[in-house]
Amino acid sequence: MKRFTTALIILFLVVGLVYAKAYMVMKKAGSYTVEVKLDKNPPITGPNKMEINIQDEKGVKVTDAAVVVEYVMPAMPGMPAMNYKAKAELSGSRYLANVNFSMSGAWAVNIKITRAGKTQAVKLNVDVS
Numbered sequence: 001m002k003r004f005t006t007a008l009i010i011l012f013l014v015v016g017l018v019y020a021k022a023y024m025v026m027k028k029a030g031s032y033t034v035e036v037k038l039d040k041n042p043p044i045t046g047p048n049k050m051e052i053n054i055q056d057e058k059g060v061k062v063t064d065a066a067v068v069v070e071y072v073m074p075a076m077p078g079m080p081a082m083n084y085k086a087k088a089e090l091s092g093s094r095y096l097a098n099v100n101f102s103m104s105g106a107w108a109v110n111i112k113i114t115r116a117g118k119t120q121a122v123k124l125n126v127d128v129s
C-alpha cells in the first residue's frame with residue numbers, strides 16, 4: 001500500500017510538471033542569447049508576465065540594457081492594427097515586463113535591447129488563447 005501511494009505521488013508530480021511547463025523561447029539577437037518566458041502557457045487574453053534573460057557572447061548576463069517589449073496585432077477585417085509597448089524592468093539579473101494582450105489570436109512581439117547606443121531585437125510570434 002505504501003509503495004502504491006509513493007508511485008501515485010510520483011505520477012502526480014510528473015503530470016504536474018508537464019502541465020506547469022511555462023512558455024519559453026530562446027533566440028539570438030545579434031551577439032546576445034535571449035531567453036523569453038511567459039508565466040502562462042498558452043498565453044492568455046489579458047495580463048501575462050514576461051521574463052527576459054539576456055546573455056552576451058561569453059555567456060555573461062547582461063544587466064545594463066534598456067529593454068522594451070513592443071507587441072502588435074496586425075490589422076484584421078474591420079479592425080485596425082493594435083500596438084502596445086511595455087518597458088521591461090531589471091529585477092536581479094533578468095528583466096520583467098507586464099504584457100497585456102487585448103484579444104486572442106496571433107500577436108507579433110518585438111523585444112528591443114539597447115546597450116551602449118546599439119539596439120538588437122528579438123521577434124516572436126505568440127498565439128494568445
Ligand SMILES: [Cu+2]
Nearest residue numbers: 073076079103
Ligand atoms: Cu485583432
